[in-house]
Amino acid sequence: MTVSVKDVAARAGVSVGTVSNVLNRPEKVNETTARRVHDAIADLGFVRNDAARQLREGRSRSIGLVVLDVANPFFTDLARGAENRAAENGLSVLLGNSDENDEREKAYLELFEEQRVHGVLISPRGEVDESFERIRRRGTPIVLVDRDGTEHGLSSVALDDVAGGYLAVSHLIASGRRRIAFVGGPVSIRQVSDRLAGARKAAAEHPEVTLDIILADSLSVLAGRAVGEELRERPEGDRPDAVFAANDLLAIGILQALVMLGHVRVPEDIALIGYDDISFSATAVIPLSSVRQPSELIGYTAVDLLMREAEQRGDYAPEHVVFQPELVVRASTVSPEGGREGAAAAEALPAAH
Amino acid sequence: MTVSVKDVAARAGVSVGTVSNVLNRPEKVNETTARRVHDAIADLGFVRNDAARQLREGRSRSIGLVVLDVANPFFTDLARGAENRAAENGLSVLLGNSDENDEREKAYLELFEEQRVHGVLISPRGEVDESFERIRRRGTPIVLVDRDGTEHGLSSVALDDVAGGYLAVSHLIASGRRRIAFVGGPVSIRQVSDRLAGARKAAAEHPEVTLDIILADSLSVLAGRAVGEELRERPEGDRPDAVFAANDLLAIGILQALVMLGHVRVPEDIALIGYDDISFSATAVIPLSSVRQPSELIGYTAVDLLMREAEQRGDYAPEHVVFQPELVVRASTVSPEGGREGAAAAEALPAAH
């Protein structure tokens, strides 16, 4: 039924070895022979059977990527970076969506291992258990993304959320703000607590600055709206003069409550900064200052670590890269006439730990 | 190096056939033997080699999905639906992101064919050329998504954008609006021209209704903002009393310009409806009416068509499913006190053509 190299060989009047050579080492075969083979391939509509090739090679030509949520721009950007770097190495990326579900995460991990992928990039949902290490030891390199792997002995590419929080609040302080509020969702989320820790650090450096903590139910626009409304209701003297929201969705909700549904001016009365720099931030009524993460670079780098790990079979030495976030200053923190220069954005520098 | 069934068989003191039986037809093998085999598998850390299995089977256990843009919520929802249905059939979905790039689209198609996937779901970027049909004839079922395949003899799951446009404008008319404007990006995009056609059809049914067409540069918030500003500048009598935007991003931009940066009231002065029902629409300052597409159902159905096509090898009969969009009424088209009932949302009914 399906056409195999054997059929192609017969049609072209050569041996299977020659067909394989035409496909894989064209320089080894005479030009006219090669043409005959190519013609035969076209005539017969031959398509390489990847399974057979893989079986022989021992490894597939792709790498697996398991993300928490394909709908999250952070992960799609990350995936793009990974795809690009993989393509440069002649590999393709198979995207698996765990949807924050342990079962599915495990299923994809299993699938990828059975497929003998070149390696797996994964942003694990919960704890990193020994199953990861076992997979690695059986021969499939693993790199954690958006999660530090130091204590698990796994390579990883992570983000410095503490630095991000520090950047945001330092910027607010540098803009002359003193009564700062941090608005954040469940502190059980590592990213949230890290960003808060960074905020605290920045505030602690200035004795005259106060840092209030306002808890939000979740990291959503609606939760932000609720917080914004509460702020709006406060007597003017009781309000913070700056708000650092744990992510942009919250910030957008706050912005809506303050400016559109209320009468508080941003940034004159309250300066506002978010986190993630999602595309909506730039196009908000009042363009939102934010902290940007080099998502694409993370994917790109993760593939690099993977390749390096795949080579050094044997003497395994996990590597860890932590990226620094970048401050993006827009109108929500600096008055148009305020004169303050847009605070040089910190470059995103990889820092090996 | 790597552990094979042979090693497992040796360890358990059985034949390879038995190991395979334990894995694939457990009912055929004695319980105590099965336990011995399982122990051996665990001891040795055996992992099935999918390539070998596939080689034998002739087909892989996954289906390929090529989308235009993983960052687009429409496609991620679609992917979720496809994954769910595939899982019910014991298959997994490999997601390929063509990023609206012909090269990448072709590369993924080739990869999937070489992998002998069960079938391919694809939202093609440009024209559907004969290469699709060739792939199908070679034995890999193909189903087009978000694109009608009737004229190419390929199965497809599409959306009725004309009906969507009709729904939107009919709703505006039913709400008492008469001077309606359609705001849309490049009409070269099929979705845009279809929605416009639907809008025209609805308007044509009411002689007293006028339909203005305002071209936008793109389907983005910024383009919408520009259009909104233009509307705001018009003398009051010159303004439409309702706007149908070709997508939600445009609508949000318009909303911002009218309400937040201007003094036009929505829906009192101008009613506004978008298209796509992205999550931001529900959380806009003024929650946006929109037209929702059953994205998840599309992916789900596409997998069904794929499975059916895979069975009927031989007597191939392409099937076409067109889904109807659904009207979502929110505050941007009905005044809170306006009394108009929230117009029963049309059910999303599959209609085979």
Added chain:
DNA sequence: CTGCGTTTGTGAATCGTTTCAATTACGCGA
């Protein structure tokens, strides 16, 4: 015309799993 180096082509062996016809073991009634 011989010998040797180079280029080009050959085909059997291999990868690891599944399948299936054949074999063995087992239980039980006669």
Added chain:
DNA sequence: TCGCGTAATTGAAACGATTCACAAACGCAG
């Protein structure tokens, strides 16, 4: 104890591409 039906197990063949040691063909200097 024999025979027979059922259950359990076996092992060799097959899937299709790649590799590699080897052979053939060719060119050319001596």
